[in-house]
Amino acid sequence: MFKEITTEAGLQPIPMKAPHVEIRDFDNDGLPDIYTSVVKFNSGNVYPLIYKNMGLTDGIPRFSQNALLMNDFPDKTDKSYAGNKAPFFEKLVREKKIIYSAAGPSGDYDNDGRLDIFLPSWWPELPSMLLHNETGNSNWLQVSIKARGKVNSMGIGAVIRLYVAGKAGQRNMMLMSQEISVGFGYASGQPAIAHFGLGKNTIVDIEVVLPHGNGTLLRKNVKTNQRLVIIQ
Secondary structure: OOOOOOOOOOOOOOOOOOOOEEEEOOOOOOOOEEEEEEEEEEOOEEEEEEEEEEEEEOOEEEEEOHHHHOOOOOOHHHHOOOOOHHHHHHHHHHHOOEEEOOOOOEEOOOOOOOOEEEEOOOOOOOOOEEEOOOOOOOEEEEEEEEOOOOOOOOOOOOEEEEEEOOOOOOHHHEEEEEEOOOOOOOOOOOOOOEEEEEEOOOEEEEEEEOHHHOOEEEEEEEEOOOEEEEEO
């Protein structure tokens, strides 16, 4: 049984296409945010549409989205072009109000511990955009797997679980969990790296559950703010 909580969670509707969606921690505070491949412009600055996770209230996650307050989404004048799609989107691109990209993969291209965003352009008039993440300096950890034998070399499908230091395997002490994957969102590929925002945590235990019942790997008292390769 499911309950519809979209409005209660603060997820405002987007009155245009947003093909690409990811659930990732873009500010490394330990709470996964929701990112869509929509970009708004304000005073020459670019704002990707990210619903920031504000934490739980009465058991329901709450999200905030400041980009929705900037400029306007397509108005009546814009929509009058919508019957002919090419002029409609040409107008949005020309005026730099708002654009969307079908794909919009995230990844830490400069290895500074913050997830950046790449938005390939649909239109020849507008270049593709690489958005460098310049949020604060909360702690983070990136984990990749180098496997062998019956496990694929990149460890795709492995589940990475982080625990409070010294509490590995205790489910009530698990901080977060993530599966190694390379394709999520729309028509996109990402590095086979699990990215964790850890807020104020500086040391964690790591449990790796390998795919297809190939065992478990354990690393204790791991320092944060590093890209860790776990070798099977």
